[in-house]
Amino acid sequence: MNRRRIVVTSVVGAVLAVAACGGGSESSGKNPPNDPTATFATVPEPTGSSTESGATEVTAEEITAATLPELAPSGDIDLPTGTPEELSTAPPSTMATGPLPIPVVTLVDAGTFDTPVELFSRDGDPRYFVVEQNGRIIAADDLSAEVMLDITDLTAADGERGLLGAAFHPAQDLAYVHYTNANGTTVVDEYVIDPVTTIFDPLSRREVLTVEQPFGNHNGGELAFGPDGFLYLGLGDGGSANDPERNSLALASRLGKILRIDPRESGEQPFTIPADNPFTGVEGADPAIWALGLRNPWKFSFDGPTGDLWIADVGQGDLEEINYAPATNGEGAGRGLSFGWSAFEGTARFNDDQDPEGHTSPIVEYSHDDGDCSVSGGVVYRGEAIADLQGWFVYGDFCSGRIWGYDPTSQPGAPIIVELAQQRNLAAIAIGGEGNLFAVSNVGTVSRFAAP
Numbered sequence: 349m350n351r352r353r354i355v356v357t358s359v360v361g362a363v364l365a366v367a368a369c370g371g372g373s374e375s376s377g378k379n380p381p382n383d384p385t386a387t388f389a390t391v392p393e394p395t396g397s398s399t400e401s402g403a404t405e406v407t408a409e410e411i412t413a414a415t416l417p418e419l420a421p422s423g424d425i426d427l428p429t430g431t432p433e434e435l436s437t438a439p440p441s442t443m444a445t446g447p448l449p450i451p452v453v454t455l456v457d458a459g460t461f462d463t464p465v466e467l468f469s470r471d472g473d474p475r476y477f478v479v480e481q482n483g484r485i486i487a488a489d490d491l492s493a494e495v496m497l498d499i500t501d502l503t504a505a506d507g508e509r510g511l512l513g514a515a516f517h518p519a520q521d522l523a524y525v526h527y528t529n530a531n532g533t534t535v536v537d538e539y540v541i542d543p544v545t546t547i548f549d550p551l552s553r554r555e556v557l558t559v560e561q562p563f564g565n566h567n568g569g570e571l572a573f574g575p576d577g578f579l580y581l582g583l584g585d586g587g588s589a590n591d592p593e594r595n596s597l598a599l600a601s602r603l604g605k606i607l608r609i610d611p612r613e614s615g616e617q618p619f620t621i622p623a624d625n626p627f628t629g630v631e632g633a634d635p636a637i638w639a640l641g642l643r644n645p646w647k648f649s650f651d652g653p654t655g656d657l658w659i660a661d662v663g664q665g666d667l668e669e670i671n672y673a674p675a676t677n678g679e680g681a682g683r684g685l686s687f688g689w690s691a692f693e694g695t696a697r698f699n700d701d702q703d704p705e706g707h708t709s710p711i712v713e714y715s716h717d718d719g720d721c722s723v724s725g726g727v728v729y730r731g732e733a734i735a736d737l738q739g740w741f742v743y744g745d746f747c748s749g750r751i752w753g754y755d756p757t758s759q760p761g762a763p764i765i766v767e768l769a770q771q772r773n774l775a776a777i778a779i780g781g782e783g784n785l786f787a788v789s790n791v792g793t794v795s796r797f798a799a800p
Contacts (some may be wrong), residue, residue: 353557368401380678384642419599446757447764451737455787455795459488462504464788465569467778470516470546476780477546478794481510483527488794489781495800497539497548503527505662512569512646516541517611518577523548524556524611526571532717534559534567536581540577556619563587566662569646574608574712576679578622584657589664590783591690591697596641599633604689606645606659606682606744608638608741613698626684636665639673641686641707642686647776650681651728660725661710663678664797667694668723669710670743670754712754712763714745721747724774731783734799740766744774750789 362468406409421446428518458476466766467704478486483500503511513526521543529535540552561567566584585596585604595603605779627633644662650657655675659682663669690699690708695709707794714720736754749772755764776788785797 350674355664357420366601372650373451376796382667388405402790404451422693432789446755448739448757449736450766451734451740451768452800453734453737453768453772455798456798458786458794458796459493460792461486461794463491463508463510463790463793464794465775465790466513467780467786467788467794468514468516468774469780473546474781476784476786476794477514478788479511479514480507481512481790482594483510485525494547496546497523497525497550498540499525501528502535504528504530507562508567508646509566512567513571513582515571515573515579518573521645523569524579526569528561528567532561532564534561534583536571536611539612540786554613554618557581557609559583561586561603562593566644567646569645570648572648572650572655573677574650574681575652576622578608579611580638580648581609582642582645582648583607584646584662585689591643594644594690595697596689597686597691599627599630599637602636604640604642605637606639606642606648607636609636610760619684624683638681639685639687641688641691642671643689645726647723649725649727649778651698652730655681655700656728658726658728658741660723661689662722663689663713664693664698665694665716667713668720668745669725670693670712670741671708672756673708674710674730691722701782704708712765719748720745720750724776726777727785729779729785729797731779731785733784734797737785737797742768742777743769743785744777746790749774 366632385478461478461480463481464478468477468554475487475489478488480486482505483498483503484495485497487496496543499511509528509532511525511527514523518521521541522542523539524536526536533553537546537559538554538556541548563586566587567584568584568621570582572580583603583605585591586593608622610622610624614620621628622634625635625638627637628635642661645659648657648659655678659671661671671687673685675681686707691702691704691707692698694713720744724744726741729737729740740753741756742753749770750767751769751771753766753768758764771787771789773790774787775790778786779790780786787795
C-alpha cells in the first residue's frame with residue numbers, strides 16, 4: 349500500500365524551516381539550528397492514488413512629498429501587545445472542524461514564461477495573469493497568451509529587483525504594479541485597463557507611491573486588495589543582512605512593513621491613508637503602516653471567505669516563517685501587529701537591542717535543513733477542482749522546490765503539514781482564473797494543481 353507521512357510538531361512553528369532572502373546569499377556561513385522535535389503519523393493513500401509507492405517525508409526611504417511630511421522616530425511609541433487571537437473577537441471560518449482530509453495532488457504544466465515571479469487573477473476572467481520579473485504581464489489560458497503590459501523600459505530583472513507584483517482594482521477598470529526602477533527605488537504605478545481585453549493603457553500610467561531602498565535585496569513585492577477594498581503592499585527591511593538600519597520595528601520607516609492605502613488620486617494627493625489605519629495620528633509614525641516586524645514579506649494573501657491574512661516572511665540564516673492574522677467579521681486582519689523581526693527570527697531571539705515584547709509568533713516555521721532556504725507562499729485553496737485540498741494553506745520553498753500544505757484546523761502547537769509536490773525555483777503559489785491553484789517557477793514554468 350502506498351503511504352504518506354505527516355509531520356505533527358510539538359512546538360508552534362517548529363516544523364520545516366527556511367531562511368534566506370529570496371535569492372540573496374547573506375545566509376552563507378550560518379550554522380543550522382537543532383532539528384525541531386516532531387512525531388510522525390502514517391496515513392494510507394486514498395485508493396487509486398497515482399503517487400509513487402513508498403513514504404514521502406512530510407516532513408531611509410523617500411516618503412512621497414505630496415502625501416506625507418518627513419517623520420522622525422518617537423521614543424514613546426508602544427508596539428501592539430495583543431496576539432491575533434486576543435485582537436479578534438470572532439473565530440475565523442478557516443478553522444473548520446478538522447482535521448482536514450489528506451490531499452493528493454499532481455502538477456500539470458500550464459505554460460512557459462520569462463522569469464515569472466507572481467500570478468494573479470481578475471474577478472470574472474477565466475484567464476490567469478503572470479508577472480514576469482523583466483517587466484511584462486501576460487494573460488494566459490490553455491489556448492493563448494497575450495501581453496497586457498510591457499514596462500521593460502522602466503525596470504529590469506536583477507536579483508530580487510524588477511517587476512514584482514500586480515493587482516486589479518476590485519471595483520474599477522484600474523490595475524496597480526509594484527516594481528523597482530533604474531535606481532532601485534520601489535515604485536507603485538496605476539494604469540487604466542480596457543474593461544474587455546484587460547490590456548493596460550501605457551499612456552495612463554500614474555505614479556502612486558515611491559520608497560527608496562538602501563540595498564538591492566529585500567524589496568518585498570506583493571500587491572493585494574484586501575476585503576475592505578484597500579491596497580496592501582509588502583516591503584522588506586531594506587536589505588543587506590541582520591536588519592542593519594533597524595527598519596522593521598521602526599514606525600517612522602515603511603521598510604519591513606505591510607502598508608495599507610487607498611491608491612486612488614484625491615485632489616493633489618496621489619493616494620490617501622484610510623482613517624482606521626493603526627498608526628494614524630501617532631506621533632512620529634508613518635500612517636501608511638498596517639503591520640510591522642517583517643524581514644521580506646514578498647508574498648502574502650487574504651483568504652477570500654474569511655478575510656484572514658497569511659504572510660510568508662523570508663528568514664535570515666536559520667528559520668523561515670508563516671505568519672497568520674485572523675480577521676474580525678471579515679476585515680482588519682493584521683491591524684497594528686508586529687511579527688517580530690528583527691527582535692526574532694521566527695521564534696528564535698535575534699537582535700538583542702530590539703525589544704522582545706509585543707510580537708506575534710509565526711504559526712509555522714521551518715529550518716534550513718534538507719536544502720530549504722527561502723519561503724514562497726502561499727494561499728488557502730478554496731477551488732472546486734481538488735476537493736481534498738479545500739481549506740489547506742499551500743506554500744513552498746524556493747531552494748528545495750518542495751511544496752507543502754498546512755491544515756489550519758491543526759491544534760495550537762501541533763501543526764499538521766503534508767508535502768504535496770515539487771517545483772524547481774518555486775517563486776509563488778497563487779490563485780488564477782476560476783479558482784485554480786498554480787505553482788510558479790522563476791526559471792519559467794507555471795504549473796496548475798490538479799487531482800491525480
